[in-house]
Each structure stands twice: as C-alpha cells, then as structure tokens.
Amino acid sequence: MNQIEVENLNKVFKVKEKPAGFWPGFKNVFKPNFKNVEAVKDISFGVKKGEIIAFIGPNGAGKSTTIKMMTGILHPTSGKIRILGLDPDKDREKLAFQVGAVFGQKSQLWFHLPAIDSFDLLARIYELDKAAYQKRRDYLVNIFEIEKYLKTPVRKLSLGERMRCEIVASLLHQPKILFLDEPTIGLDIIAKQKIREVITKMNKEDEVTIFLTSHDAGDVESLAERTIVINFGKIVYDNQTDLFKKEYIKTKTIEIVFDKPTPGFHTSQGRILEKDKYNAKIELDQSKDDLNQFLKETVEHYNIKDINIFDPSMEDIIGLIYQEKQQKDVPDAKEGR
Amino acid sequence: MPKRGVKNSFFSHFGKYLASMKIGFTSETIYPANYLSESILVVVRVAIMAALYRISLGYLDASEVGNLNVAEIVWILMITESVRYSVFSVARPIQDAIQNGDFAYQIARPYFYPLFLLTQSFGQSIPFLAVNLSVGIAACFFFVGPFHFSLLGLGLGLISLFFGYLLDSVIYLIIGLSAFWFENNWPLWWIYGRAKFILGGAMIPLAVFPPLLKKVAELLPFSQTYYSAALLIVKYDQASFGRFFLIQLFWISTFGLIATIMFRKGLKHVAANGG
Numbered sequence: 101m102n103q104i105e106v107e108n109l110n111k112v113f114k115v116k117e118k119p120a121g122f123w124p125g126f127k128n129v130f131k132p133n134f135k136n137v138e139a140v141k142d143i144s145f146g147v148k149k150g151e152i153i154a155f156i157g158p159n160g161a162g163k164s165t166t167i168k169m170m171t172g173i174l175h176p177t178s179g180k181i182r183i184l185g186l187d188p189d190k191d192r193e194k195l196a197f198q199v200g201a202v203f204g205q206k207s208q209l210w211f212h213l214p215a216i217d218s219f220d221l222l223a224r225i226y227e228l229d230k231a232a233y234q235k236r237r238d239y240l241v242n243i244f245e246i247e248k249y250l251k252t253p254v255r256k257l258s259l260g261e262r263m264r265c266e267i268v269a270s271l272l273h274q275p276k277i278l279f280l281d282e283p284t285i286g287l288d289i290i291a292k293q294k295i296r297e298v299i300t301k302m303n304k305e306d307e308v309t310i311f312l313t314s315h316d317a318g319d320v321e322s323l324a325e326r327t328i329v330i331n332f333g334k335i336v337y338d339n340q341t342d343l344f345k346k347e348y349i350k351t352k353t354i355e356i357v358f359d360k361p362t363p364g365f366h367t368s369q370g371r372i373l374e375k376d377k378y379n380a381k382i383e384l385d386q387s388k389d390d391l392n393q394f395l396k397e398t399v400e401h402y403n404i405k406d407i408n409i410f411d412p413s414m415e416d417i418i419g420l421i422y423q424e425k426q427q428k429d430v431p432d433a434k435e436g437r
Numbered sequence: 438m439p440k441r442g443v444k445n446s447f448f449s450h451f452g453k454y455l456a457s458m459k460i461g462f463t464s465e466t467i468y469p470a471n472y473l474s475e476s477i478l479v480v481v482r483v484a485i486m487a488a489l490y491r492i493s494l495g496y497l498d499a500s501e502v503g504n505l506n507v508a509e510i511v512w513i514l515m516i517t518e519s520v521r522y523s524v525f526s527v528a529r530p531i532q533d534a535i536q537n538g539d540f541a542y543q544i545a546r547p548y549f550y551p552l553f554l555l556t557q558s559f560g561q562s563i564p565f566l567a568v569n570l571s572v573g574i575a576a577c578f579f580f581v582g583p584f585h586f587s588l589l590g591l592g593l594g595l596i597s598l599f600f601g602y603l604l605d606s607v608i609y610l611i612i613g614l615s616a617f618w619f620e621n622n623w624p625l626w627w628i629y630g631r632a633k634f635i636l637g638g639a640m641i642p643l644a645v646f647p648p649l650l651k652k653v654a655e656l657l658p659f660s661q662t663y664y665s666a667a668l669l670i671v672k673y674d675q676a677s678f679g680r681f682f683l684i685q686l687f688w689i690s691t692f693g694l695i696a697t698i699m700f701r702k703g704l705k706h707v708a709a710n711g712g
Binding site: 168171172173174192193196197201203206208210212213217218220221224225226227253 | 464538
C-alpha cells in the first residue's frame with residue numbers, strides 16, 4: 101500500500117496584476133485585475149513505504165507547491181491527497197505528528213540559541229516522553245555527527261552544519277515520511293555529500309520514506325531510487341533513477357584552473373570545450389568516458405590549482421526530456437495519417 | 438515514533454506553551470546588555486517625572502492633585518512605563534512571518550500558533566520586566582520615597598496587570614494580523630502607541646484628567662492595559678478593582694473575537710495562496 105497517494109492534483113493561484121502606466125494603475129486600485137496561475141496541473145503519483153523519491157524540476161515548476169499541499173500548508177484547488185491515509189488539508193495537526201519537513205530556505209531552529217535548545221522545544225511541541233526523546237536525540241546526534249556543535253548558537257554554524265541540525269530537528273518525533281525541500285541548496289560539495297550520506301542512512305536504518313525536491317541533479321544521482329520530473333506544473337517524467345541517469349544525466353562538465361600556464365593541455369577522456377593558458381573546460385560523456393580515469397590522468401600530468409565538476413543543469417535535462425518526447429511524438433503522428 | 442508524554446493530556450498540551458515561554462526567556466538572557474542599557478532610561482524617566490510633578494504641584498501650591506501626591510504619581514507612572522517598555526509585542530513576529538512567508542510553515546506544527554507566540558513573547562518580556570521594575574523601584578525610592586503599601590492592593594494589582602498584559606497582547610495580535618491586508622501597518626502601531634501614551638496614563642495619570650475625560654479614558658482599552666493595575670498597586674480601592682476588571686474582560690473578549698476572526702480569515706488566505 102502506498103504511503104503517499106496523489107490523484108489529479110491541481111493548484112491555481114489568484115495573482116493580482118498591475119497594469120503599467122499611471123492611469124491604468126490608478127483604475128486598478130478600485131477595480132483590481134486578477135489572473136489565474138496554474139502552479140500544479142493534474143498530477144498523480146504514489147509513493148511506497150521506505151522509498152526515496154526525487155521530485156525535481158527547475159525554479160517555478162511546482163515542486164514546493166506540491167510539497168506544501170502534501171504537508172497541509174496549502175489547500176489544493178482540486179484533486180485528492182492521502183498521506184498515511186490522512187487528508188493533509190483536514191487532518192493537518194494529526195499528520196504533523198507523523199511526518200517531518202525541512203524547507204531548505206526556512207529554519208525551524210532558534211537563530212541565537214544552540215540547536216539543543218530548539219530540539220528540547222520541538223520535543224515538547226511534539227509531546228514526546230522525556231526519556232524516549234533523549235534517547236532519540238542522542239541517536240540522531242551520533243548519526244548526523246553534530247555533537248561538537250550542539251551547544252553552539254545556530255547563527256555561528258556553517259550552512260552545512262545548520263542543515264544537518266535542521267534535519268535532526270525534523271526527525272526527533274520519528275516521522276514515517278520526511279519531506280525535504282531543497283536540503284542541499286547553497287551547500288558546498290563536501291557538505292552536500294555529508295547530507296546525502298545521512299539521508300541515505302536514515303532511510304535504511306529508520307525505514308523512513310523520503311520525498312525530496314531539488315534542482316541539483318547530483319541529489320538525484322546519489323539519493324533517489326525513483327525520479328519524478330515536474331515542469332510548468334506537469335509531470336514530464338516518472339521512472340527509476342538508474343534509467344533517468346542513463347537517459348538524461350549523460351554528461352559531466354569539468355572546469356580546471358591550472359597552477360601555471362598550461363597551453364598544451366590534452367586528455368584521452370572527454371571533449372575539450374574551451375581552453376586557455378590557465379583554464380580548461382571538458383565535457384565527459386558518462387557512457388564512454390571514465391571520470392576517475394580522467395581525474396587520475398590530469399592530476400598526474402598537470403599542476404592543478406582548482407577543479408569543479410558540474411552535472412547538467414535542470415534546464416538542460418528538461419530540454420532533453422522534451423526533445424525526446426517530440427521525437428517520439430513525430431513518428432506517432434505520421435502513423436496516424 | 439518516540440513515546441508521546443501523557444497522551445492527549447492537558448499537561449502535554451500545555452507543556453509546549455511553557456516550553457515556548459522558557460525558550461523566549463532564554464533567548465533574551467543571551468544579551469543582558471540590552472535590558473541593562475534600557476534600564477538607564479527608567480532612571481532618567483523617574484528623575485524627570487519627579488522633578489516635573491514637584492515643580493507643577495509647587496506652582497499650584499498643592500500637596501495633591503486628583504487625590505494623588507507626587508510620590509504616588511511617580512510610582513504609578515514608573516510602573517506603567519516600565520511594564521509598557523518591557524513587554525514584547527506579538528505584532529512584530531506575526532507581521533514578519535506573514536510578510537516573509539514563514540507564517541504558512543509555522544502554523545503547520547501541532548500547536549495553537551497565537552498562544553505559542555503569546556507565551557513566547559511573555560517569556561521574552563520577563564528579563565526586561567524584572568530589570569526595569571527593580572531599577573524603577575530603586576529609582577522611585579531614591580527620588581520620591583515610598584508610597585503607602587497594601588498587600589491586597591499589590592495582589593489585586595498583579596491580577597489586573599496580567600489581564601492588562603492579555604489585553605495589550607490581543608491588540609498587538611490584531612495589529613500583527615492586519616499584515617494580511619496591509620503591506621504597511623505602521624500607522625496602526627503609531628496610533629495605538631500614542632493612544633496608550635496619552636489616554637493610557639503613561640504621561641499624565643488619569644486621576645489628574647478633568648472628570649468627564651477621566652471617565653471616558655477609563656472606559657477605553659488603553660488605560661486598562663497597565664495604568665489601572667499601577668493605580669491599584671499604589672492606591673488600592675476595591676470598587677475600582679471590580680470596575681477595571683469588568684472593563685478589561687469586555688475589551689479582551691471583544692478584541693479576542695476580532696483577532697479570532699482575523700486569524701481564521703488569514704488561515705484561509707494562506708491555504709489558498711500560500712501567504
């Protein structure tokens with residue numbers, strides 16, 4: 101049985117429009133114009149217990165709106181949502197005891213106080229038994245390795261450290277489902293890796309279902325078993341992540357900064373996109389090039405000052421999905437004639 | 438899921454509000470310089486009021502005005518002002534949450550958000566209240582000496598102070614919630630602040646007002662926040678306590694109803710448009 105059931109979900113926002121110019125603007129004060137914005141259009145999916153789902157898409161695709169409807173923050177315009185058998189819109193408080201949520205850009209920790217004070221408060225909010233709470237907290241503190249800054253005011257933590265504390269805060273009441281909205285946004289590669297590791301660990305050890313939104317293709321690769329892509333409010337892809345990677349995360353772009361002028365840079369792996377004396381930009385096709393081999397070769401032969409590895413942007417991935425859809429649709433249309 | 442406390446009991450529900458008060462208190466004890474520097478103002482205010490009323494009564498060649506002597510006037514104004522400046526309004530956090538979109542996230546937790554904010558702001562106010570009142574009492578003893586103290590007056594005055602705090606908080610809640618409809622609700626802050634200062638007995642005790650104005654001002658909510666309580670503590674009389682109590686209850690119920698309607702409308706607004 102699915103823990104999350106979403107059927108024909110729609111969300112339309114009414115947005116006030118202000119026309120340009122003085123007179124139209126003045127008239128608008130007395131007779132305001134509204135336009136309907138369809139943020140989510142007729143989406144359906146189900147999530148089983150213990151799954152890690154990546155719900156991805158570019159900015160403004162409808163990811164956060166969907167997560168807000170699933171946590172009872174927003175009221176759907178139409179359609180049905182069942183989370184653990186409950187309707188989030190009607191049973192928000194009951195549901196709050198069974199799900200956790202981390203919104204990457206909103207903190208649930210007290211800024212000037214150490215995280216442990218916020219944890220104590222959340223334990224009271226979720227009406228946890230004191231001994232059980234302390235046991236759970238110690239367990240999470242250990243897994244997330246946050247012991248050394250548990251008593252440091254949150255404002256003094258790095259973004260990565262703070263994000264780990266945020267996730268611990270959302271797991272204290274042992275939710276069955278954890279909603280993570282952009283948990284790695286703004287983090288450096290090491291911090292991202294750490295967050296991904298602990299999310300995977302929690303999923304395995306606690307069997308917590310993870311519903312993750314992101315526009316970082318790296319999150320999808322490292323975490324999710326299944327990927328749903330949303331664009332302009334519609335689901336454009338829903339399949340296993342392995343397949344998704346094979347089809348759409350085909351390339352990696354590597355930017356290298358050399359320590360000294362290296363005009364003769366060359367490599368047996370990938371394709372050089374740009375190069376000058378101090379910089380080179382290389383594209384690796386993951387189906388034939390080996391990233392490890394590339395890194396080994398490059399480090400052995402050149403003096404590297406800095407190196408960055410990029411996944412394709414969400415916009416590129418969406419572009420590929422549409423391109424493929426169009427290619428599939430054209431033969432169909434021909435067959436129909 | 439870790440075992441919940443005494444499931445669904447009054448204590449487990451109420452415990453979260455006590456915890457919110459505690460964290461509010463803790464968060465304000467981090468920067469003691471804040472309330473210590475504010476307490477300097479209390480001393481200055483007491484010194485100015487003592488000088489002002491001594492000169493004024495001396496000019497009138499009277500030892501009392503409105504049945505109050507200089508010491509009583511200064512004690513009343515000190516209590517009214519110290520409490521007024523110590524209280525953290527719930528308007529600011531609620532207004533900020535509405536404007537930056539946090540409101541939608543905060544109401545998703547299992548608590549009654551306005552009560553959570555109220556207890557939190559009460560906790561934040563405690564260190565300021567303790568320091569400002571202690572410094573104010575010391576300053577009053579130094580500049581005007583003691584007043585005729587009554588234990589009953591203190592007890593009933595503290596009850597009135599509690600209801601006054603509730604009234605003040607409910608009005609601030611309304612001002613905060615108005616952010617759903619007004620992008621800039623500063624005029625409401627300004628009007629309420631000035632009304633409390635002039636008609637709320639923070640500048641001139643109501644006892645000194647002309648009889649008709651005094652009666653009207655007593656019936657309005659502004660003086661029922663902290664002035665009435667201060668008057669009961671300094672110059673207790675039983676009839677006043679009953680009258681003040683009824684006026685406070687009337688305003689708390691009226692504004693409480695308005696705040697509830699606004700909060701429900703705000704929730705619908707958030708559910709429809711996300712804040």
